[in-house]
Amino acid sequence: MRYYIGVVHQEGDSAFGIHFPDVPGCFSAAADGLDDLLPNASEALALHLEDEPLPSARTMDAVRSDEDVAQDLEGGAFLLAVPFFRLSGRTTKANITMDAGLLTAVDQTAKARGLTRSAFLADLARREIVG
Known part of the structure; x- marks a missing residue:
């Protein structure tokens, strides 16, 4: 599975916002709290990258060393690894076993x-x- 590193911002009582330095134009937010940020961000990535070639995903250290990101971090932002998986649009039958x-x-x-x-x-x- 691929992970994209997001830069998370929040100012005052505003919603948490996230953008992805490796996926220009992709952003998301979570107005109800930090718990909603990860699923919202993952969905934003899936929608933004639908039918698009996947951009390279840098490591957290590489993103952290980016000049713009370093400036965001100094301003109180933090980094979040967001999982990305592309849905194929087709279903597959699976046999599972459970109690x-x-x-x-x-x-x-x-x-x-x-x-x-x-x-x-x-x-x-x-x-x-x-x-």
Whole structure:
């Protein structure tokens, strides 16, 4: 999996904002708190890079040494590694094994949320991967 390093800003009581030095024009925010920033940023990367060639992703140390980023860091910003994965747009059947009681709980929870088992498990996987 590829990670892009984001520069996170917040001024006063404003939302957290993030931009990616290696992905010009891609930015995101989280108005409700820092916990929402990582999934929002990952989604922004996926949407911004959809059908685009992937730019090189520098290491955190390389991004940190960038002159503009260093200036942001001096101003109170911090860095965040954001996972990127490209969805293919096609589904693949998978055979999984789990405890029968857990599978029953998965099915009940999925049904209560109006989802299929597959949609529920895929959503859980995306959220776990993103953090």
